[in-house]
C-alpha cells in the first residue's frame with residue numbers, strides 16, 4: 001500500500017515556520033565535534049530556527065530522488081545538492097580525477113568517501129559564500145560511514161526514503177534521457193506494472209521532452225542494464241542500512257511512490273505537511 005501517512009515529527013520550514021525540530025542526540029554530537037572531517041571546510045552548526053531545512057533524500061537508482069528533491073528545493077528555497085551531479089561535473093571536466101572517476105562510475109561502483117566528501121564540501125563552501133542556508137541532499141550519505149561523518153558536522157532534520165519496485169527502477173533508468181543543452185531530465189519509459197500480492201499496480205506516463213530538446217537527448221553512461229543492476233546491488237548492500245540508521249533516530253519518512261509525478265507530487269506534499277503550500281507549487285514545476 002502506498003505510504004502516504006503524514007510525517008508526524010515537526011520540522012522547520014523556512015518563512016512559514018511551524019515548530020522547531022530538535023534532537024537531543026544530534027545536539028550531543030554537535031557539542032563533541034569542534035573540527036570538521038570535511039577537509040578544510042567547516043559547516044557551521046546552527047540552531048534549526050536560524051537556518052533553512054537540512055533534509056536528505058534516500059532511494060534506489062532511478063526512483064526519482066533528483067526529480068522530487070529538485071521540486072522541493074524550488075518550493076522551500078533551499079539548494080538541491082546531488083552528489084551524483086557533482087561527480088558528473090567532475091567527469092566532464094579535464095581535471096585529474098576525471099579518468100579515475102569514469103572507471104568507477106561506469107562500473108556502477110561507489111566513489112571513495114574521501115573524494116565524495118571533498119566534492120561535497122567544495123559545493124557547500126561555494127553555497128555558503130553565496131549566502132545559501134540549508135540543503136536537500138540527494139545521493140549523500142550513501143553509506144553508514146558517510147552518515148556518521150555528516151552527523152559529526154551538521155544536523156539532519158528529516159530523511160525522505162522514496163520507494164518503487166525493482167522492476168520499475170530498471171525500466172526508469174533505461175528510459176532516462178538528458179538534454180545536453182538545457183540539462184533537464186526526461187523519461188521515455190511507459191510503466192505499467194500490475195499489482196501483486198496485495199500491493200497496488202503502478203502506471204507512469206513517459207515524461208517526454210519538448211521538441212526543442214528532441215535532437216539533443218543523451219543517456220547517462222552508467223544507465224545500461226548491466227550497470228543499473230550493479231548499482232541496485234550496491235545500493236541494497238551499502239545504502240539500505242541507512243534506513244535503519246535514520247529510523248532509529250526517528251528521522252525517516254518512508255514514501256512509496258504511487259505513480260508518476262502527477263500522482264506522487266501532491267501525495268508527497270501531503271506526507272510532508274506541505275500541502276497548504278499550494279500558492280508556491282507553481283514555482284516548483
Ligand SMILES: Nc1ncnc2c1ncn2[C@@H]1O[C@H](COP(=O)(O)OP(=O)(O)O)[C@@H](O)[C@H]1O
Pocket residue numbers: 060061062083084085087104105108109110111112113116138139140141142146222231
Ligand atoms: N555519496 C556517494 N558516495 C559514493 N559515490 C557516489 C556518491 N554519490 C554519487 N556517487 C557516484 O556517482 C554515481 C552517480 O550517482 P547518482 O546520480 O546519485 O546515481 P544513482 O542514479 O545510482 O542514484 C554513483 O554510481 C557513484 O559512483
